[in-house]
Amino acid sequence: MTPGKPTLTPKERMAISRVKMREQDAGARARNFKEVNQGLDEYAAMEEAKRCLDCKKRPCVAGCPVGVRIPEFIVKIAEGDLAGAAAIMREDNALPATTGRVCPQEKQCEELCIRALKGEPVAVGWLERFIADWAAAHSAPPAPPAVRTGRKVCVVGSGPGGLTAAGELARLGHDVTIFEALHAPGGVLRYGIPEFRLPKAIVDAEIANLEALGVKIECDVVVGKTVTVPELLKEFEACFVANGAGLPVFMKVPGENLKGVYSANEYLTRVNLMGAYRPDALTPIAKGPVAVVFGGGNTAMDGVRTAKRLGSSRAILAYRRSRAEMPARVEEVAHSEQEGVELMFLVAPLELLGDERGWVRAVRLERMELGEPDASGRRRPVPVKGSEFELPCDIAIVAVGTSANPLLTATCPDLKLNKWGNIEIDADGMTSIPGVFAGGDIVRGGATVILAMGDGKNAAGAIDRYLKTAPPRDEPGRP
Numbered sequence: 001m002t003p004g005k006p007t008l009t010p011k012e013r014m015a016i017s018r019v020k021m022r023e024q025d026a027g028a029r030a031r032n033f034k035e036v037n038q039g040l041d042e043y044a045a046m047e048e049a050k051r052c053l054d055c056k057k058r059p060c061v062a063g064c065p066v067g068v069r070i071p072e073f074i075v076k077i078a079e080g081d082l083a084g085a086a087a088i089m090r091e092d093n094a095l096p097a098t099t100g101r102v103c104p105q106e107k108q109c110e111e112l113c114i115r116a117l118k119g120e121p122v123a124v125g126w127l128e129r130f131i132a133d134w135a136a137a138h139s140a141p142p143a144p145p146a147v148r149t150g151r152k153v154c155v156v157g158s159g160p161g162g163l164t165a166a167g168e169l170a171r172l173g174h175d176v177t178i179f180e181a182l183h184a185p186g187g188v189l190r191y192g193i194p195e196f197r198l199p200k201a202i203v204d205a206e207i208a209n210l211e212a213l214g215v216k217i218e219c220d221v222v223v224g225k226t227v228t229v230p231e232l233l234k235e236f237e238a239c240f241v242a243n244g245a246g247l248p249v250f251m252k253v254p255g256e257n258l259k260g261v262y263s264a265n266e267y268l269t270r271v272n273l274m275g276a277y278r279p280d281a282l283t284p285i286a287k288g289p290v291a292v293v294f295g296g297g298n299t300a301m302d303g304v305r306t307a308k309r310l311g312s313s314r315a316i317l318a319y320r321r322s323r324a325e326m327p328a329r330v331e332e333v334a335h336s337e338q339e340g341v342e343l344m345f346l347v348a349p350l351e352l353l354g355d356e357r358g359w360v361r362a363v364r365l366e367r368m369e370l371g372e373p374d375a376s377g378r379r380r381p382v383p384v385k386g387s388e389f390e391l392p393c394d395i396a397i398v399a400v401g402t403s404a405n406p407l408l409t410a411t412c413p414d415l416k417l418n419k420w421g422n423i424e425i426d427a428d429g430m431t432s433i434p435g436v437f438a439g440g441d442i443v444r445g446g447a448t449v450i451l452a453m454g455d456g457k458n459a460a461g462a463i464d465r466y467l468k469t470a471p472p473r474d475e476p477g478r479p
Contacts, residue, residue, distance in 0.1 A: 288394020
């Protein structure tokens with residue numbers, strides 16, 4: 001389509017209704033792992049882009065953790081200048097095809113959109129996905145910078161925070177190496193988020209773009225076991241730690257050691273990274289008619305929707321608060337219900353019950369009611385006396401949170417931690433060790449992909465400033 005500046009008035013823009021996202025049929029998708037959302041075509045994307053008022057204060061940008069220049073790229077789409085929109089997006093966001101699919105825009109940029117005051121906000125996330133996918137199909141990979149600094153930086157972890165930091169540092173001309181513990185890069189993007197939300201081909205393409213910038217990735221390197229941070233600092237001049245918070249939290253109820261009981265981390269990693277759903281899988285996963293998932297966040301939704309796709313006729317999500325308090329994305333909750341997932345609110349587990357073979361057979365629950373708000377700002381669930389009941393189940397998945405894995409920090413005694421085992425950082429993202437920065441879940445605890453990316457982008461800028469003040473090393477290995 002030929003680029004041309006649209007001539008719509010603000011009133012005409014306000015009259016345009018938000019477009020609809022194409023979706024795979026709910027009945028069919030509940031039995032496969034193909035992507036649910038099918039994206040916008042060019043006409044729909046341009047129509048949606050015309051809804052943007054290009055307002056002067058641009059509150060949407062303030063709501064974006066990576067600072068995407070949202071009105072600028074949307075206006076380019078409305079004008080038909082897709083290459084221009086893609087160029088802006090690539091400058092601001094290292095993983096646009098990913099964030100366009102999994103970022104909670106409804107709580108960030110879209111929530112602050114002026115149009116949301118009198119109706120539906122501009123579909124920023126859908127437009128981000130559209131232009132990222134268009135760029136992947138029509139544009140060459142980004143070229144590495146012409147001028148290299150010769151400064152060496154390492155990144156621990158290839159999740160969203162690590163990938164973002166690596167991409168930003170490579171654009172600045174630094175020599176960047178990522179160390180990943182697992183056998184394939186991507187972190188939570190690969191092992192945590194199911195294919196039906198984020199196809200692994202998308203993750204591969206985004207990583208390939210970073211490699212085109214010069215980023216090197218070494219897998220099967222467990223920092224804290226294979227090598228320590230102090231050892232890395234003998235070769236690299238700065239380090240960004242973004243190894244996540246992958247230690248699962250359990251509910252501390254009897255029966256969690258029964259067979260058929262999984263942490264959401266293990267369950268999703270086996271399925272997403274290791275293909276445990278395949279009949280010939282080397283690491284098969286238990287299946288059964290009734291699967292119960294405990295939790296109310298996006299990980300819990302991923303677990304229960306995965307169980308449905310693996311053949312459970314009843315896939316039940318048990319959450320101790322009400323729908324209004326669920327931290328999961330509204331879209332994911334709606335998709336799960338369309339697919340036949342059962343949402344059971346205001347219930348809490350008391351015990352997992354096993355059979356004579358040691359397999360889980362049921363969960364004993366009690367009903368809850370909401371009391372006064374707790375530290376999270378949500379109303380605290382309070383048990384209802386005499387409300388206990390049993391729910392049969394063949395598979396139980398615990399998705400109530402994660403904590404920091406001490407493997408890395410235990411081998412780095414000078415690294416200051418808080419009481420939860422998360423790394424403490426200053427305003428620039430630097431830890432208690434000069435030259436070592438950190439971000440993402442290892443600092444925040446469990447958070448979102450986009451917040452980890454924001455940490456990675458901010459840390460890259462801080463590392464660049466740090467390197468400019470630190471004298472270069474004459475040779476590799478010099479302390």
